[in-house]
Amino acid sequence: MYGYYDPPFSVEQEGIAISVEKVGEQWVYRRTLGTDSVEKIILGGGKRFIINPVEPLNTPKEITPNLLIEFEKTLLLSGGAKRKIFLKFPIEIGVFIADKGDKNLQLLDVLSLARQKFTLYGEVSNGVICKHWKSQIYSISPSPNPLQEGVMELTLRNASSDWASISKAVFSAYGMKLYYAGDVFMRARMDILNRNTAETGFEVQHISGELKSSPLKDFKARKEAFGVYSLQKLGLVPLKFYMGWGF
Amino acid sequence: MITYIDFLDIGLPTSSGTVTLGSVLKFIFILSFSTILAKIISIYLRRSLKNRVSKDMGETIIKLLYYGILTIVFLSNLHLIGINPSGFLLAGGVAGIILGFASQNIVGNLVSGVFLMIERPIKIGDQVQINDVSGYVTDIRIISTHIRTFEGLLVRIPNQQVFTTNITNIVGHPVRRFEYTIRIRYSDDANAAIFLIKDLIDKEPFALLNPSPSVFVNDLADSSVNINVRIWAPVNEWFGIKTRILWNIKQTLEENGIEIPLPQRIVRIQTDSKKVPEELMPGKEIESVINYEERVLA
Numbered sequence: 400m401y402g403y404y405d406p407p408f409s410v411e412q413e414g415i416a417i418s419v420e421k422v423g424e425q426w427v428y429r430r431t432l433g434t435d436s437v438e439k440i441i442l443g444g445g446k447r448f449i450i451n452p453v454e455p456l457n458t459p460k461e462i463t464p465n466l467l468i469e470f471e472k473t474l475l476l477s478g479g480a481k482r483k484i485f486l487k488f489p490i491e492i493g494v495f496i497a498d499k500g501d502k503n504l505q506l507l508d509v510l511s512l513a514r515q516k517f518t519l520y521g522e523v524s525n526g527v528i529c530k531h532w533k534s535q536i537y538s539i540s541p542s543p544n545p546l547q548e549g550v551m552e553l554t555l556r557n558a559s560s561d562w563a564s565i566s567k568a569v570f571s572a573y574g575m576k577l578y579y580a581g582d583v584f585m586r587a588r589m590d591i592l593n594r595n596t597a598e599t600g601f602e603v604q605h606i607s608g609e610l611k612s613s614p615l616k617d618f619k620a621r622k623e624a625f626g627v628y629s630l631q632k633l634g635l636v637p638l639k640f641y642m643g644w645g646f
Numbered sequence: 647m648i649t650y651i652d653f654l655d656i657g658l659p660t661s662s663g664t665v666t667l668g669s670v671l672k673f674i675f676i677l678s679f680s681t682i683l684a685k686i687i688s689i690y691l692r693r694s695l696k697n698r699v700s701k702d703m704g705e706t707i708i709k710l711l712y713y714g715i716l717t718i719v720f721l722s723n724l725h726l727i728g729i730n731p732s733g734f735l736l737a738g739g740v741a742g743i744i745l746g747f748a749s750q751n752i753v754g755n756l757v758s759g760v761f762l763m764i765e766r767p768i769k770i771g772d773q774v775q776i777n778d779v780s781g782y783v784t785d786i787r788i789i790s791t792h793i794r795t796f797e798g799l800l801v802r803i804p805n806q807q808v809f810t811t812n813i814t815n816i817v818g819h820p821v822r823r824f825e826y827t828i829r830i831r832y833s834d835d836a837n838a839a840i841f842l843i844k845d846l847i848d849k850e851p852f853a854l855l856n857p858s859p860s861v862f863v864n865d866l867a868d869s870s871v872n873i874n875v876r877i878w879a880p881v882n883e884w885f886g887i888k889t890r891i892l893w894n895i896k897q898t899l900e901e902n903g904i905e906i907p908l909p910q911r912i913v914r915i916q917t918d919s920k921k922v923p924e925e926l927m928p929g930k931e932i933e934s935v936i937n938y939e940e941r942v943l944a
Contacts, residue, residue: 459851462880515851517880523857524819528880531855 400492400546401579401624404448413512413546417494419448430494432510439507446496448507451624452549452583453493454572456530457509464572464628465640467520467529468551470536470565476591478560485537486551486568489513489530490583495625506627512547520569521644529569542582549583557591565591565646572628574601574638578621589646597646600639658728665728673726680719684712695763703787707763751806755789758809762786768808773816776808780816817881821854824877824888828895829870834904836863836871842898843875852887854878869909 400412406426409418416431419441426441456464468486476482494508518531535541540550557563568589578584586602657664688708695704724731746753763786768774772783774793781795791808793801816822830839840861847853847861857878864874875895879887896906 460883462852462883516855517852518855519821519857519878523821523878526820528820528854 401451402449404450406446406448408448410450413544415492415510415512415546417450428494428507430508430510432512435510437508441496445499447499447501449495449497449501449504449625451493451495451622452490452545452577452579453509453624453627454575454577455489455491455511455513455532456572457491457493457627458511459515463517463528463530465520465527465529465569466572467518467531467567467569469531469533469567471533472536473564473566474536474555476555476557476563476565478557478562481554481556483552483554485540486534486553487532487537487541487543487548488534488551488585489532490545490547490549492546493625493627501625504625509627512544520567520642526644527569545579545582549577549585552584552586554586554588555591556588559591559593561594563591563594563597563646565589565597567646568597568599569640569642570599570601571638571640572626573636575626575628576601577624577626579624580621583624584621591646595643595645597642598639599642665726669726673723676719676723676726677716680715684715687715688712703785706788751804752789754806755804758805759786759788759790762791762805762809767813768815772818775814775816776803777811779803820881821857821878822881822884823857824879824884826875826892826895827864828873828875828899829867829906830873830899830904831907832871834871836873838902839873839899839904842902842904843873843895846891846894846898847875847877850887850891852879852883853891854880868911870907 400410400415400417404410404419406419407421409416409420411417414432416429418429420427420429426444426446428437428439428441430437455466466488468488470486474484489511490513491509491511493506494510495504496507497504513532516531518529519526520529521527540552543550553568555565568587570587575585588600588602590598592598657666659665688711691708691711692704695707721731721734724734762768768783768786768791770783770786773781774783776791776793779793779795779801781793781799781801783791784794784800785792786805788805790802790804793803795801828839828843830836840863843861844859847859853859854877859875859877861873861875863871865872877887877891899905
């Protein structure tokens with residue numbers, strides 16, 4: 400489903416039906432998912448439509464930019480160690496409209512097949528609301544449904560000298576960089592600073608170059624997805640998340 | 647012979663001494679410097695108050711501070727240009743006392759307004775309850791706070807009242823809890839009802855996983871088994887969830903044969919063949935009505 404489309408087009412997969420048709424002098428965008436349907440009128444021609452995975456923080460309503468991934472089993476990392484693990488994370492599907500050359504990008508619609516649930520990270524008085532997702536820990540990259548879940552390569556670094564017991568990680572959507580081809584991929588890191596605090600962030604380098612030698616997707620270049628959060632013209636928004644209430 | 651004249655020491659006699667050109671320049675310099683300083687403070691304040699108070703009120707505070715600084719500097723340096731400020735200060739002091747007594751409430755509200763801005767128990771846009779008034783804070787002004795009630799009415803509360811009374815900030819924390827009491831019949835399976843309610847909560851995205859919801863039998867009441875449902879939700883979403891989940895619980899329980907009972911009372915009627923009601927015995931006067939007029943109406 401992911402890719403570039405020139406109107407008119409129609410695409411249907413896993414219960415999602417997206418189409419753009421010409422009705423008279425105008426274009427009509429239609430999308431259905433179960434009982435939920437969206438219809439929008441587009442005035443102006445010469446546009447392209449882009450369907451790609453976006454940050455999983457827009458549906459059912461954008462109330463937080465933070466994603467909390469809870470590990471199914473607690474992970475223990477020795478002091479000073481650095482290890483790489485794989486997790487699954489939820490995907491939302493974004494539909495964008497753009498001029499030729501991907502200019503003047505505008506978000507048209509966001510939908511999700513993933514389960515929606517929120518949680519609080521921290522205290523009731525000053526905690527942070529996060530989108531919640533539960534994932535197993537994988538030593539090699541899993542192969543989830545790319546319309547529902549993506550794969551996160553998470554590098555854990557324990558900068559302290561103590562063992563770290565890790566059961567969750569919180570990420571800020573502002574730093575998320577999603578890449579897609581047959582799958583959806585994201586590369587993140589988590590630095591354990593001390594017994595109770597950690598910092599998470601995303602690797603921003605272009606994946607198509609580096610991952611060509613990666614065992615994940617041999618010689619297959621992924622495309623960088625347009626994000627909903629990266630579209631917003633933001634000032635000094637921290638791209639990292641400081642986990643001050645434990646992990 | 648060369649005569650050296652120091653222009654800065656040229657004096658002009660006044661009623662309160664001699665004013666030199668140097669002291670006049672010093673006065674101008676101090677005034678200019680304090681103007682620049684007041685401008686810098688105004689810019690800093692404008693930035694720091696940007697999201698704390700409304701623009702109108704922020705500008706009022708900045709102007710008050712700006713002109714306040716200039717007035718104090720001006721008065722305290724008047725002696726440099728040969729003017730004795732004690733007369734001003736005395737007149738100002740007397741006027742201040744008179745005005746102070748006359749505008750006691752206004753000053754009280756003003757001071758409370760300043761403290762409200764410093765302590766910040768409420769912000770513009772917060773949902774609050776102050777005394778019996780509930781609604782959104784639309785403006786915090788120097789003298790009063792404006793509330794738009796949930797019915798859409800504008801209520802102006804003097805700041806002194808806001809500052810000295812209990813304030814409930816409904817959106818002060820990121821999450822809040824709400825609860826229901828669900829009544830089921832004694833004949834229904836409470837465990838099944840709890841399972842169904844927990845399943846509904848699990849399907850609701852905004853019913854938070856942490857703090858976890860709790861569903862438990864709370865009371866064995868006269869007519870029903872009472873199940874208590876406690877759910878945490880994001881503070882801006884709780885009301886929608888509260889109304890949605892309650893109706894879903896009712897429908898789901900009914901679909902599964904669990905009903906909400908009406909209040910009921912069991913009345914047992916015991917029959918005694920030997921006992922005959924007094925009024926039915928022939929020829930016997932009922933004691934309770936004997937001499938009714940004497941006992942009651944006399």
